[in-house]
Ligand code: SRM
Ligand SMILES: Cc1cc2nc3c(=O)[nH]c(=O)nc-3n(C[C@H](O)[C@H](O)[C@H](O)COP(=O)(O)OP(=O)(O)OC[C@H]3O[C@@H](n4cnc5c(N)ncnc54)[C@H](O)[C@@H]3O)c2cc1C
Ligand code: SF4
């Protein structure tokens with residue numbers, strides 16, 4: 036074994052991990068390092084639990100280091116293991132399994148624990164905190180069934196939890212003790228604006244309410260307040276604050292107050308033991324944001340590397356609420372106290388509110404709501420102690436106004452000229468000089484590389500534009516913009532590049548694509564295979580390229596898998612029309628196969644739920660005999676064309692929307708697409724078919740039809756953009772075919788039209804589908820050509836025996852002698 | 857697992873299980889999923905994901921792993937363990953191919969462990 040001094044980290048959270056990274060950077064070989072973490076996962080970015088909960092980040096994305104990283108750096112990681120005692124006399128750390136690890140130096144980074152209200156019912160199932168990956172897993176689990184959530188606490192954490200659960204489809208109530216949310220971060224006006232905004236998004240608030248008990252026998256059913264009122268709930272999240280984890284330090288006789296006491300170089304009472312992060316108390320202060328922890332990590336690493344020393348000094352820290360689309364930022368004094376004054380800009384109609392607190396000419400506080408784009412600017416002025424008196428009139432209009440037309444080179448040049456210690460990334464405490472030096476020394480040319488090497492922009496991402504501007508200023512023309520993320524871990528190429536290679540080289544087999552493009556894995560993975568399969572199906576409609584093994588189960592068996600392993604069957608009803616014969620056939624099938632549930636769907640047809648897999652081919656055969664085909668309710672394909680009754684019956688109808696809907700569905704059914712595609716046709720602008728939240732929507736007007744694209748009624752509602760108006764039903768059909776083909780050929784797999792239109796811009800769609808008549812005709816023709824091969828009813832094929840092996844077990848061994856067991 | 861405690865069952869022809877595909881065998885101890893992985897090897901595990909019992913035989917196979925069709929957990933076909941950061945495991949059953957016929961080895965009377973979702977397990 037090595038004779039290197041032994042260093043032990045207790046806690047593998049954000050602070051501990053950062054200190055370790057900094058140390059490995061400064062002195063990679065100095066210590067024999069062991070890291071203990073009592074969570075089962077390797078290091079992850081706790082900040083990103085909020086986007087993870089909201090479904091905006093994946094678990095993959097929030098992992099900071101996987102186990103391979105620890106191995107590569109020669110660090111022993113012991114995760115899922117708790118250190119229960121530090122024997123300072125013998126210098127060993129004792130783990131919960133009794134193992135003893137000797138140390139020469141030790142770093143305490145045990146973080147903090149959520150405070151749980153000590154009220155009846157706190158132990159019920161469904162009561163959680165919001166702190167760890169486990170908590171998020173529990174919340175996501177509950178949110179799966181919709182239901183109601185109560186979030187106790189209207190602070191940053193509570194609001195982010197509420198937002199995430201709302202996004203996951205729960206009905207959310209936030210309970211707050213005071214009459215103002217986020218009272219520690221915002222002033223009254225901004226709090227009220229924020230509350231109103233969140234209410235508009237669907238979050239309910241119960242203010243000045245004290246939770247007295249959580250109700251329920253074994254799992255949560257509700258909460259009761261001190262005024263006796265109650266509210267129903269399936270999930271209760273407590274987000275009322277955190278308490279530093281000091282038990283371990285206390286048990287080892289290290290002095291603690293609220294946190295473990297440390298000096299300016301983050302040493303505890305025992306000079307061999309350092310502490311940092313949310314578990315410490317420094318000069319009477321405890322911490323709850325990552326920026327100070329990262330400063331502390333640098334100090335600790337310097338100390339451990341015996342590399343001279345920094346002392347830790349607290350910096351003003353901005354806080355932001357991580358709720359997509361709602362910008363808030365605050366720092367310092369929230370309201371003027373005697374001797375200070377407030378400059379306020381309030382634009383109610385735009386929902387923007389800005390306030391700067393100024394004392395003796397210098398900014399001492401900032402509150403922004405609705406537009407936080409100048410937050411960094413105000414923060415710089417504040418940190419640098421700039422006298423703002425000369426331009427206080429324009430101050431709130433932002434940097435653009437104060438500094439006039441941007442200098443040549445813009446933001447980047449200005450940042451490059453700024454002082455070396457100008458803070459760029461608040462989360463990770465990275466200053467300008469570090470970024471510039473790293474870009475130069477390592478010859479970095481991509482934003483991603485700068486993030487990886489400096490950590491700037493790698494946490495909440497708010498400063499990414501600044502980092503990118505700096506990169507541009509330093510590296511100039513060398514900057515590469517890999518605007519596209521790689522398809523998956525199997526390749527570095529993005530969707531567009533892969534697709535271009537498929538069409539230009541005529542690669543018509545998945546393995547050929549993988550070989551030609553140097554895939555890292557022999558068979559790809561469950562992310563890239565379905566995407567490649569779609570690209571091939573789209574590029575070569577007339578060749579047998581479809582690989583069932585690269586389709587997700589629903590598309591392979593042409594039915595939707597249910598949570599119990601049975602399937603649902605949705606026959607197509609063109610334009611939402613049906614007949615007595617079809618309904619009779621459905622009724623017979625339901626009886627014959629004892630199908631437990633029959634439901635009218637939101638897509639104007641009937642869903643048969645709970646069909647056994649073995650029965651599928653027979654069910655389809657029976658439905659097929661009545662003339663029905665697959666509704667593709669399971670596919671990344673054309674789903675439904677919703678219609679209203681239109682001019683044929685409705686007293687307002689101006690065109691025959693039902694007939695057009697049927698014609699559109701006859702043209703489009705069977706088309707595979709990057710994601711599902713939904714159409715609707717309304718007979719007048721009352722729009723009963725909800726055409727303005729469809730991928731392609733048609734609304735009848737007196738003179739003809741108005742065409743809409745890029746709508747979405749799902750997770751995030753997006754109203755359509757108007758494409759154009761046309762006079763005839765034939766023109767609608769051509770525009771529709773052209774639009775769908777453009778989407779099929781150019782959108783990335785799993786990108787719905789709403790996201791695609793937002794990415795490429797409606798102008799591009801108009802240019803290709805509306806303005807370029809020749810291009811439109813060609814796109815439409817390509818669509819029809821592809822449909823000639825696609826409109827084969829997959830159910831009929833399977834009822835006739837195709838893929839029979841999919842639906843029958845290979846063997847039944849139930850009659851073995853031991854079967855009785 | 858010792859050989860003599862196993863009972864071998866002929867379950868079908870070697871070519872009945874396509875590469876990167878799976879078939880199901882119904883047994884008295886539950887459904888067993890029989891795969892042919894990317895290396896060409898036939899492998900058998902219980903057809904119930906440790907997360908919420910999803911039918912692993914319906915998942916996408918890549919290399920020596922299968923990803924569950926319900927929520928995407930990846931399971932190693934070699935040792936039945938979930939790929940990190942997920943947790944959980946399913947039983948692996950020995951398989952051999954003799955003269956073009958696949959044989960599945962089962963321990964008579966064995967039961968599958970009750971699978972519980974790791975998140976649920978941790979939350980308790
Ligand atoms: C059956 C149905 C609910 C109902 O009982 O009415 C339904 C059921 C499912 N929807 Fe839906 N959606 C149904 C109409 C809708 C609608 C309304 C509509 O189409 O008019 C929407 C919002 C409109 C939209 O898509 O823009 C809708 C938005 C979603 C979403 C969110 C899509 C998004 O882009 O945000 C998903 C998730 C996804 O696709 O990834 C989803 C996914 C699902 C899945 C497939 C979940 C799954 O992967 O297993 C459900 C399958 C249940 C099953 O096994 O049958 N379903 N789903 C509706 C079937 C309509 C049909 O006849 O085909
Ligand atoms: C949902 C959420 C969103 C947030 N968003 C932001 C944000 O936007 N901006 C911001 O600045 N901050 C944010 N924070 C706060 C930030 O995450 C914390 O300040 C930071 O994680 C604290 O780091 P730490 O290392 O001190 O503690 P932690 O990250 O909690 O790490 C401590 C680790 O030590 C482990 N541990 C404790 N005791 C032992 C022991 N005896 N043995 C072994 N291991 C032990 C713990 O399990 C834990 O894994 C957020 C926090 C949460 C929960
Ligand atoms: S049918 Fe749609 S809304 Fe209903 S639970 Fe399933 S996915 Fe959610």
Ligand code: FES
Nearest residue numbers: 905908910924927
């Ligand atoms: S049941 Fe397999 S991942 Fe959920």
